[in-house]
Amino acid sequence: MSDRHWMELAVELSRQSPRSDSAFAVGAVIIDPAGRELARGYSRETDRVHAEESAFAKLAAGAAAGGTLYSTLEPCSTRASSPYSCAALTIEAGIRRVVIAWREPPLFVARCEGVELLRAAGITVDLLPEYEPAAREPNRHLGL
Numbered sequence: 001m002s003d004r005h006w007m008e009l010a011v012e013l014s015r016q017s018p019r020s021d022s023a024f025a026v027g028a029v030i031i032d033p034a035g036r037e038l039a040r041g042y043s044r045e046t047d048r049v050h051a052e053e054s055a056f057a058k059l060a061a062g063a064a065a066g067g068t069l070y071s072t073l074e075p076c077s078t079r080a081s082s083p084y085s086c087a088a089l090t091i092e093a094g095i096r097r098v099v100i101a102w103r104e105p106p107l108f109v110a111r112c113e114g115v116e117l118l119r120a121a122g123i124t125v126d127l128l129p130e131y132e133p134a135a136r137e138p139n140r141h142l143g144l
Helices: 003-014 051-057 086-093 114-120 129-142
Strands: 027-031 037-042 068-071 097-100 124-127
Touching: 003 027, 003 037, 003 051, 003 068, 003 097, 003 129, 027 051, 037 051, 051 068, 051 086, 086 114, 114 124
Parallel strands: 068 097, 097 124
Antiparallel strands: 027 037, 027 068
């Protein structure tokens, strides 16, 4: 399946995120190296606040190694609600590629460095800017 397929699924998941005035609505999908879906998540799906965190929580340790993470927003580099950022969880999981729709705007964090952290860890990061409008849509209540 193509990047388009997985990002469209991530966008659909982001639309399921309960709205919040203090956090983004994000969707995430993790696939294995053979291109099969391993897990999916969206913001505030459970007590896991971030979409990537929710998806990783559904997997056994090491299950995502070598895989790809599709996220509608750049994985966070810092967070107030947890000692583990989504960038750190992604690195720890052994993900080799991350595909995002847009970079995190400076609404809640002055400068997100998720892309930089991932690349510094040897992870390929690709941006699909054509999906940015669709990824922004469930966040329009934030004035974006």
